[in-house]
Amino acid sequence: MTSVLQAVAEAHRREWARLLAATVRVTRDLDLAEECVQDAYTAALDSWTRDGVPARPGAWLTTAARHNALDALRRAGTLRSKLHLLVEPDVAAEPVPYDDRLRLVFLCCHPALAVEAQVALTLRLVCGVSTPDVARAFLVSEPTMAARITRAKKKIMAAGIPFRMPAPAELPDRLDAALTTIHLLFTTGHTAPAGAALTRDDLVAHALDLARMLRDLMPDEREARGLLALLLAGHARRTTRATADGRLLPLAEQDRSAWDQEAVAEADALVVGALRGGAPGRFALQAAIATLHATAPAYADTDWEQILVLYDELLKVWPSPVVALNRAVAVAMVSGPAAALAEVEALERDERLAAYHYLPAVRADLLRRLGRRAEAAEAYERAITLAGNGAERAFLTEKRRALWAGPVET
Structure with missing residues (x-):
């Protein structure tokens, strides 16, 4: 039984996003899709205990959730009206084959919703992040976040917002929320809000996939480049952030020779492009800071003066208290702990x-x-x-x- 529980838990971590996105394609109803997916996982627990874990758990779950969705639509008498959606593409002649997860990101990031609701809903639905963890990411209580997510889902369904890639003219209005969502997804996986493990690799992988898809969708968008650079610079350190027994290692103690130099080089090149062509945005600036850390030969060689300058610029475009706190760390390295303590x-x-x-x-x-x-x-x-x-x-x-x-x- 323990092995089945582990298999179901692993399938939840790895498959939730794809599974929910594929089910929304069938139901066009967020609540119904979430219910069908949850029922599929419940059925898996019984079936896999009886028959064994299938060779392809994700495919088994996809089929189960799809059957649940079709059964629900039949019961509701809406299958005939929605049947064409199962075989017809959402948008004709899309330039690249976008993952359903990116479509779902843009569905949740519709401008009809408040920005915080867009991001919270995407983290919950697209990424399978639990409501308590989403609440921690936003620094609010769990009941507050649960109510926010429920209201956002109802508003999407009431407005009849379609499950498709936005037209090019619609993308700018949804870009910042999509970037913010993917970044929060990465940070939630990079340092898990709860649990014994430092990271959640499944969330990090989802975030990197989505960031690459978004950059491919908008190759000239500097902030899309900046986001991908930021994620790559952080991910490059993944094998050195903790010891074999799970002890966290601060940046000063990490083995830089073990960092992923290909990821660092890609991040550095992306930052160069993200900083060109005018005043940089918040993701380009964060990426510039991250790559300065990543390219320093040793911790003692970190260019803290330049990092402080970048934090000053970042605060202008993104006056967040978290940014101010990170800036205080740079102040401590440039001007000493007493100066930083006053700001903290x-x-x-x-x-x-x-x-x-x-x-x-x-x-x-x-x-x-x-x-x-x-x-x-x-x-x-x-x-x-x-x-x-x-x-x-x-x-x-x-x-x-x-x-x-x-x-x-x-």
Whole structure:
């Protein structure tokens, strides 16, 4: 039974996005598609326990969900009116064969929805991210996020928004939400909001696939290049971010010789293109910062002055408290921990960061570097309480314990 549970869980991680997108193509109803997919997973648990795990779990689930959808449409008496949708393409002569997931991203990113609702709905439906994890990504409560997602689904269905690739003229209105969604999907996989494992590789893979498809769809769009560059620069470090036993390694301790140099080179080339042709956008600027980290021969060689300049520019186009917190880290490297601490303490008054564990984590590190160990310990405790990821909690716990082990290292 344990092996079946593991197989179903693995199929959920790997297949949810494709499965839901394919089922929406049949039902044209988000709630119904989600229900059919969930029923397919429930049926898999019984069937695979009885008959064994199939050689192609994804194909089995796709067939089951499709049958569920067709049965539901028959019961509702709408199969005949929707039958042509099963065999006819949504948009004639699309230039490249887009994955259903990208169509579903654009469905969720319709301008009729508020931007935060667009992103939250896409993370939940396209990517299978749980509602609690989506809530953590947006720094809001789970009930608030659940209500937001429900309202967004109802609005899409009430407006009759079609499941197809947008026409070229429609793309600009949906681009920023699509970029934001794919980026949040990547960050949710790069450092999982909850659980023992540091990462969720399935979400990272989905994000990279979608970012490449979006860049191919809009090859001249600088922000699409910037997003792909940003993801590649972060993904290049994937094998060095933790030890074999799961201990998190900060950037300064990672083995740069093991980084994926092809990914770094591709990211660097994309950034060059993303920065040309006018004032750069937020994804191009984030990518420039990430590639500066990725191309530095050693941590000590990091160009923190240039990174701080880029954060200043990023704050102008994206005045986010998270950006301000990341900028404070660069301030600490350029001007020292005392200067950075003043900025971090100002950010503590921002309610949007009340549940953001990186805020007390950064404050704890600055206090540690200033020799204020008791205050640092309190800040580490706060960060540990807020952190949902087991690897991060273990890392913060070890940092708190090390406060009293010897002289302060700055």
